[in-house]
Amino acid sequence: MQLVVGRIGRAHGIKGEVTIEVRTDEPELRLGPGARLATDPASTGPLTIESGRVHSGRLLLRFEGVRDRNAAEALRGTLLIAEVDPEKLPEDEDEFYDHQLMDLDVVTADGTEVGRITEISHLPSQDLFIVERPDGSEVMIPFVEEIVTEIDLEEQKAVIDPPPGLIDDRAEIASARDAGEESA
Structure with a gap:
């Protein structure tokens, strides 16, 4: 099953980082380095997360192959989609995907x-x-x-x-x- 886990916002700096609108309760699991994500529109992906950090309360990600501000800005508005096992449930009974x-x-x-x-x-x-x-x-x-x-x-x-x-x-x-x- 595919779930939207984030949306790419504006470019941050000149080295290809982007802000992320997080749409998952588990960003450390879904949006960590090495995660390969499908995209919507599909023509922009898939994207693999190279690195991530929090800056001023916002998640910033850098994707493999995105090296400058122009390439980062071209991704703006793209939805990030993770593959999730539909049978897997959160550990806490009061949490839901x-x-x-x-x-x-x-x-x-x-x-x-x-x-x-x-x-x-x-x-x-x-x-x-x-x-x-x-x-x-x-x-x-x-x-x-x-x-x-x-x-x-x-x-x-x-x-x-x-x-x-x-x-x-x-x-x-x-x-x-x-x-x-x-x-x-």
């Missing part, structure tokens, strides 16, 4: 359908589920224990306990507000 979470149905604790996970965004402070609602709109759900209360891979669902306003439609909020004003 992105491919395990993709396409899970998202429901509230009372069973109300929210939508389906279409993307997982790895931000510095937390991960977010991008959930496509039945009407085609999207909602972002922070992947934190207080909100995502259960991941059931057998049932293919994520159960959430959202705080007020996280997934409520504006019409539902207005309706609830209006009902509250009438009873006051």
